[in-house]
Amino acid sequence: MVWTDDLLIQFLDYAAEHAPELHPLLHLMAYRGPRRGEACGLLDAEVRLAKGEVSIVNQIATHGYEAHQKRPKSDAGNREVILDPDTVAVLTAYKARRAAWRRAAGKDGPDTGLFFVRPDGRPWHPNAVTQRFRRLVKQAGLPPIRLHDLRHGAATLALDAGVDIKVVSDQLGHSTTTLTRDTYQSVVKRLHHEAATAVADRIKNKRRRTA
Template sequence: MRRAGLPSHQAATEEVDQARALLALAGRDRRRRGEIADLLQAAVRAGQPLPDVDRIRQRLRGDGPLDDMPTVGEYLTRWLAELTVDANTVRGYESIVQVHLVPHLGDIPLDKLRTGHIKAMFAAIERRNADILAAKASPDPAVRRTVAGVRPTGPSTRQRIRACLRKALNDALAEELIVGSNPAALVKTPGDRPVPIVWEAERVKRWKETGKVPGPVMVWTDEQVVEFLDYAKEHAPDLYPMWHYMAYRGPRRGEACGLLDAEVRLDQRETTINNQIATHGYQPVQKKPKSKAGNRDLALDTETTKVLTAYRARRAQWRLAAGDTWPHTGLFFVRPDGHGWHPNAVTQRFRRLVRQAGLPPIRLHDLRHSAATIALSAGVDIKVVSEQLGHSTTTLTRDTYQSVTKELLHQAADAVADKIHGRRSKSA
């Protein structure tokens, strides 16, 4: 190995020592020793610095190539192309990779990505959020126009960014492209999961006066749920049974739209969730629930059983009137023409009806939150509620509904104090 143009004898000696240290990393492995020698020759011929000893040592721990480590951007592009998950998940990952990960981390060699880089990305996202909010609040119309239609990156999106990167790096670890720990797993995502807030009387009053909603996730009280269902029964009888089912038992929108007729056993007062209708763009697609916990049985109360029984009889009348034109979708909830409901259409009808009823606004998904909140407030065990919702762990249920579980803890504390106080009164 020959190189000219070094500034001093000391620099030449250090480079020789570095080359020897690199060759020593291979030990008696002749194949790896040859690969390291090739790297040294290539660096010298190109007039580039010799490879870093620690970097080559790290790569030797796996069995991948020692040269041509891809950048984060190059790896993520290949990773997306080789994913074997459903199209909707891939579409979400692609958006995150293109909008956030590649612009902030794309040029970093994959094996040099550290937690500091990821923290810097989230800090940059926070600064961008502040700039967007400041521009939206600017008195200058020209400044406001620069962020027209632009939204800050919220807590849920930040969590999805971290989850996407963590998944990609876990796959890189499995391929032995990188070794050690996953830097994304060591970074805490800024912003917490939004906690459901109940539309209590004071909040409703303030909303009517100011038009401001207290938080991104709002849930109705049991009285408000009843008011909505009574209004829906009269003004949207074709969708009322589905909304009743969602409000009482808490399935997701796609699970309600995709409920199979064969999985509704009204004589046994139960349904099975093993199908859903998701939207890929706007295209509805039937598929299985994403997780094992998502496949579950939902027991029905007497009232819901009556509503679904009446709906099934009404649906039979629709089918009789349609005759041979009635489509065989296999779905339980269908439109009067027999075709399945598009999830987006169900959401749009829900929003419109909430406005017409004069109720405080919630999302359709928040009917699910209302069902969980009412169940917890009624004293239903959190494990039962977690299984009803299809959560993988009770921790997720507890974290999501912590405002409700705190209330239950206070009630438990008062119950213990009342019992002790009663004993003390008798002993006195």
């Protein structure tokens, strides 16, 4: 299940107000679709806001509750993700807030090398992010979805916006466009129907003008 555009906006606005320390990570997942572990494991050195891009080369994986960092699970998982201006603005504001956290912590604050951290400088545990997400959804009174569904929502939004499926596949880190088509087959099929109708309408309008 994915939210409508309006529900996603409602959630992100609620998260920005009630969980500002976590909102930027959730915003990135909702807009650009990284996996939970990839967002938690995003390296500070791989975020280039001036260029509007990040590189996914690290993730935080869990076994039980134990978390550890490792490379993405496939070659396709190592990828560049281009950021939209709204996401750049959110992440830029977050960096300024994070700098204030570090100044408050002083020299004793942890330096994880990660982009998204808690206010005390510690990493976000992926399971903790999921738990916070569930609470925020419930508190906001929204239809329940999984955290992973933010990734599905990002892909659906991109396809609905007319983004080429190869671009969406690269954005998500899928190994082939076949995987993307299989995962979002209902969306892709609907878009093909819309494309077919658009072609027919174009020809019909030309015939009317020449009749």
